Amino acid sequence: MRSKFAIGTYIDGMRSKTLKWIVLTATLLIIVIVGVQLYWLNKIYSLEQKTFNMNVVKSIRGLYEDVKLVDSPVNHLQDYIEHPSPDYFLFRTGSNYNKDSLIWYLKDELNDFDVLTDAHISFYNSGKQKYISREYITAAAARYDPVVFPFPVYERQHDYVLIYFPHRNKYVLSQMNFWFISSAVLFIVLIGLAVSLFYFYRQKFLAEIQKDFVNNFTHEFKTPLAVMKISSDVLLQEKIIQQPERLHQYAMIIQNQTMHLQKQVERLLQVAATERKELPIQKNHVSVNDLLDEAITKIQPLAVEKKASLDLQLPETENLELQADRAHLELAIVNLLENALKYAPDPKIIVSAGKENDHIFISIKDNGIGIDKKYHKRLFEKFYRVPTGDVHNVKGFGLGLSFVKRIIDAHHGVITINSIPGIGTEFKMLLPGN
Structure with a gap:
C-alpha cells in the first residue's frame, strides 16, 4: 500500500498546482478587468465628445431662433452648420444682424445646453475673404486667460x-471625473489584490522550497543508508574476520x-539556500566511463542483496x-539504477553509453514490470507515482524521477x-558532448 507520507506529499503537490492555477486565473481576471475598464473609459470619452458636439449644435440651432442670422427662411439648419474639425464649429450668417446680440444669445444658449467652457468667435466676411473681428466668451464653470490663436x-x-473651443478636451475630461475616480479606486484595489497574490504565492513558493529540501534530504539519503546497512550487517558476521x-x-x-x-549534505544545503528552480550545478570535465563505474559500485551492495545482474556496455x-x-x-544515475532494482523481481539491468550526433547518451534498461504509456508524461512530476500494478507495493515518495529530470x-x-x-x-539521458 502507498505510505501515508506519499499520499500526503502527493496531495500537497496537487494543492500546489491548484494554487498556481488560482493565481494564474486571478491574474488573467485582473488583466481582463483592467482591459474592460480602459475600454469603457474610452467609450465614455467618445460619448462625452459626441455629447459636447451635439450640445454645441443645439446651441447654434437655438441661436437661429433667437437672432435673425440669414435673410431667407431657415428650413434645413444642418445645411447651415458645419463641423470642420474637432474644436471648430462654423455656421452661416447673413450681413444684417447685430453682433452684440449674437454673442449674448450664443453665450446664453451654450450655458443652457451645459457647454460650460470658453470659446473664441471670429466673424468671416465673404467679400473680403477674411475675418473682420474676433470676440472671446468666458467659461461659466472655469476661468481661463484669453490667448490669441x-x-x-x-x-x-x-x-x-467660426467658434473655436481651445479647452474642449480639458472640459470633456472634467465631465468624466466620477469615472476617473472610480477607475482609480478600482485600479488601487486590483493592484493591492495583485500584490497580495504575489506575496501569498511567494510565501507558498518559499514553503515548497523548504519542503523540497526535507523531501530530497529524505529521499537521496535512502540509498546510501541502505548500502551502509547491508555493509554493516556483513561486517557483523563472525566469519568476516577470516576474510580480510x-x-x-x-x-x-x-x-x-x-x-x-x-557531499550530499553540502549539496542539499546549497539547494535549500537558493530560491531558483534550477539546481546550482558546477560543471567540470567528467569521464562517463568512470562515472558509470562509480555509480554501479555504490549500488552494488543493493544489487547483491537482490541477486541482480548488472551489465555495463561501453x-x-x-x-x-x-x-x-x-x-x-552520478546521483541521477544512482536513482535510475535504484528504480531498476526496485521494480523487477529478478533484476537484469543493462547500463550503456555512447555518442549520438553531438550528444552523449546514457541508457539504463531493466526487465521490470514496465509502465503503461498513458503514465509516461506524468512520470517526472514531483510526488507522482504510477497508481496501478505492483508499484503500490514499493515504498517511495515520487521524488526520484522528478529530481533526476531537474x-x-x-x-x-x-x-x-x-x-x-x-x-x-x-531511461535514456541525452547530454551535450564536449
Whole structure:
C-alpha cells in the first residue's frame, strides 16, 4: 500500500498546482478587468465628445431662433452648420444682424445646453475673404486667460461665424471625473489584490522550497543508508574476520558512502539556500566511463542483496567525456539504477553509453514490470507515482524521477522513457558532448 507520507506529499503537490492555477486565473481576471475598464473609459470619452458636439449644435440651432442670422427662411439648419474639425464649429450668417446680440444669445444658449467652457468667435466676411473681428466668451464653470490663436480660414461664398473651443478636451475630461475616480479606486484595489497574490504565492513558493529540501534530504539519503546497512550487517558476521579482503571491501563501501553523504549534505544545503528552480550545478570535465563505474559500485551492495545482474556496455575504442556536475549526474544515475532494482523481481539491468550526433547518451534498461504509456508524461512530476500494478507495493515518495529530470534539465539535456508493461523499461539521458 502507498505510505501515508506519499499520499500526503502527493496531495500537497496537487494543492500546489491548484494554487498556481488560482493565481494564474486571478491574474488573467485582473488583466481582463483592467482591459474592460480602459475600454469603457474610452467609450465614455467618445460619448462625452459626441455629447459636447451635439450640445454645441443645439446651441447654434437655438441661436437661429433667437437672432435673425440669414435673410431667407431657415428650413434645413444642418445645411447651415458645419463641423470642420474637432474644436471648430462654423455656421452661416447673413450681413444684417447685430453682433452684440449674437454673442449674448450664443453665450446664453451654450450655458443652457451645459457647454460650460470658453470659446473664441471670429466673424468671416465673404467679400473680403477674411475675418473682420474676433470676440472671446468666458467659461461659466472655469476661468481661463484669453490667448490669441491663429484661426484657420475656411473659404466660403457666404458670411459665417467660426467658434473655436481651445479647452474642449480639458472640459470633456472634467465631465468624466466620477469615472476617473472610480477607475482609480478600482485600479488601487486590483493592484493591492495583485500584490497580495504575489506575496501569498511567494510565501507558498518559499514553503515548497523548504519542503523540497526535507523531501530530497529524505529521499537521496535512502540509498546510501541502505548500502551502509547491508555493509554493516556483513561486517557483523563472525566469519568476516577470516576474510580480510571482504572485510576491507565492505569497510571501504561504508567509508565511500559516508563521504558521499557528506557531499550530499553540502549539496542539499546549497539547494535549500537558493530560491531558483534550477539546481546550482558546477560543471567540470567528467569521464562517463568512470562515472558509470562509480555509480554501479555504490549500488552494488543493493544489487547483491537482490541477486541482480548488472551489465555495463561501453565503447571499447574511446573514453566518453563531457562537461557536467559529477556529483549531481552520478546521483541521477544512482536513482535510475535504484528504480531498476526496485521494480523487477529478478533484476537484469543493462547500463550503456555512447555518442549520438553531438550528444552523449546514457541508457539504463531493466526487465521490470514496465509502465503503461498513458503514465509516461506524468512520470517526472514531483510526488507522482504510477497508481496501478505492483508499484503500490514499493515504498517511495515520487521524488526520484522528478529530481533526476531537474538534474538533466540543469545540464540542458533531455531524458526519455521507453517502456512496455511486463517487459521492462529504458531511461535514456541525452547530454551535450564536449
